[in-house]
Amino acid sequence: MRPRHLSRRVLLAGGAAALTACSASGPPPQPPSQAPDSPETLLLKELIAEKERTIALYSSLIAGGAQKLVPFRDRHQAHLNExxxxVKATAPTRLSASGSATPSATAMPKTSLSRLRDLERKAAALRARQLASVSPGMAQLIASIGACEAAHAVALPRSL
Incomplete structure (x- = not known):
């Protein structure tokens, strides 16, 4: 009896089946990775986080009876909403029944009017530097927010 030689076609077909079987038992294919955020989107996310912290600071004083600060907090909430x-998929700040933003689970630092005034002043100064890397429409929004923050720094009451 003569030894049987396998044809090239049979060998290739068997090899392809073996490769398919191996790859089927391996890890599942990974979905394509999400494209990185643009510089403008990164800035927007930073601004959103900053606004959430600012709202929480105002809310902590309002919860302590500083009702004079409600309009200031509400303007920050309007900025945050805009x-x-x-930006897609940003979790909204939860509002309590009184309409105030609920602080995060982390402990809130001690807040004072002078701290809020300083925060508003620094935020307003930062806005001008942020305009260079954004589209014209976004630059208008950020400039408007900065103008409001500058007005807050001046208009905040000296005492509650």
Whole structure:
């Protein structure tokens, strides 16, 4: 009896089946990775996080009876709402029944009017530097927010 030689076609077909079987038992294919955020989106996310912290600081004083600060906090909430329109999948700040933003689970630092005034002043100064890397429409929004923050720094009451 003569030894049987396998044809090239039979060998290739068997090799392809073996490769398919090996790859089927391996790890599942990974979905394509999400494209990195643009510099403008990164800035918007930073602004959103900053606004959430600012709202929480105002809310902590309002919860202590500083009702004079409600309009200031509400303007920051309006800024936050507008910023969120330009970024997908950003979790909204939860509002309590009184309409105040609920602070995160982390402990809130001691807040004072002078701290809020300083925060508003620094935020307003930062806005001008942020305009260079964004589209014209976004630059208008950020400049408007900065103008409001500058007005807050001046208009905050000296005492509660």
């Amino acid at each position: 910023l969120r329109k330009h």
